[in-house]
């Protein structure tokens with residue numbers, strides 16, 4: 304098998320995915336190096352969220368290979384997949400907060416398999432994560448009583464609470480005002496430094512991309528069309544790239 | 551274009567494939583539930599929470615329905631029995647039909663409506679808003695956390711509430727008897743239970759358990775595999791009720807044959 308053992312946290316080779324007759328991902332290749340913040344930009348509907356879901360095994364591609372944290376996602380046993388997922392953080396575009404649980408319970412949910420933590424330690428982690436996103440006083444609120452932006456920040460807190468080795472953020476700043484968006488972008492960087500985590504950040508937000516990216520991939524119609532730093536992409540002659548990246 | 555064998559077969563083939571996929575998925579789902587329910591580890595908190603939601607909240611409905619059923623069956627059967635001068639058979643006749651058939655089936659249908667739609671809609675809403683995906687991504691087994699507690703709670707609570715329903719129906723029957731003159735409860739009780747055997751009770755409760763299994767499994771399946779969008783939630787709730795009610799009648803027909811064999 305041509306799966307070179309590298310230090311890459313994610314490596315995807317020739318991944319194809321169709322929904323019916325609709326080709327969503329076309330022969331995608333992707334690597335994420337340790338400690339790197341990789342930003343993926345692209346127009347709405349080009350397949351960014353689907354790509355992120357493939358990486359954590361929520362969606363199965365039709366062909367190709369996906370290695371995450373040195374495991375092959377497509378051939379892994381269910382129990383091992385669950386163990387692997389506990390080392391990965393995933394921020395859903397929709398937030399996906401649990402309606403039936405309050406904020407504290409939402410945040411504690413990913414910790415339920417961390418048996419080494421007692422009740423008090425979990426409570427401290429929850430409080431710490433809430434403080435991170437500036438919502439410490441909403442501890443006992445229900446998700447339905449929060450605004451869209453607050454829900455997004457709670458979802459972000461839930462994503463990082465397990466101190467993941469790899470984090471996938473699906474549009475972390477959409478729906479937030481510019482000030483909060485900037486705070487979140489700075490939070491993403493501090494997480495990168497503090498947890499030494501690698502991240503895939505999916506976004507259309509130029510400010511967020513510019514602040515957080517070590518490297519940017521531009522996606523169009525299910526394929527990557529450009530790669531580089533923000534400054535490099537600004538020089539690009541490709542119209543689709545110019546439309547997304549400008550000063 | 552001249553139709554070739556290929557173009558004629560294509561729609562049939564895709565239909566066969568989709569039926570096959572549906573069956574494959576249902577069997578997989580049932581096996582996963584069975585595995586989660588038998589092998590554990592159990593989500594005790596979730597199980598108790600579901601038992602509370604499912605059982606406690608259905609109790610008033612089941613009790614009132616049972617009571618009214620007892621009264622109505624008694625009043626309606628009286629004239630027929632009176633024609634034969636056999637009104638003293640009334641308690642036994644009504645109670646037997648309630649224990650053997652009406653109690654389990656009516657409680658089952660109430661559950662299919664109330665619990666089936668609730669579970670179907672709840673899980674479908676969770677699917678549509680990506681909450682089920684979020685649970686999976688946390689490395690939590692959704693069969694253990696979402697499916698097993700709901701199905702097991704439906705089975706347990708349907709059996710328990712069927713017993714409640716039978717008790718309330720008996721009380722309703724007693725009230726119905728008392729509309730015409732006073733009948734001592736002790737006498738009524740002896741008359742009513744004279745023809746109920748242990749097999750009647752056990753087979754009814756086993757039947758209820760199977761109803762509960764069917765309702766729980768159908769509703770969780772419909773919710774779990776709901777399609778996206780608000781209409782997906784409505785569809786899941788609707789299908790849960792329709793398929794679960796149908797399943798109850800089908801299981802009932804089979805159960806009648808099986809218990810007749812043992813009687």
Ligand SMILES: Nc1ncnc2c1ncn2[C@@H]1O[C@H](COP(=O)(O)OP(=O)(O)OP(=O)(O)O)[C@@H](O)[C@H]1O
Pocket residue numbers: 322327345346347348349350351352353354396
């Ligand atoms: N479950 C699904 N079934 C069928 N088609 C789907 C499904 N999920 C996504 N698609 C299709 O795949 C394509 C890519 O969707 P995706 O959600 O990845 O877009 P996106 O790049 O994340 O867009 P956005 O920026 O708006 O979130 C879309 O055309 C969408 O219609």
Ligand SMILES: [Mg+2]
Pocket residue numbers: 351352353396473
């Ligand atoms: Mg998306």
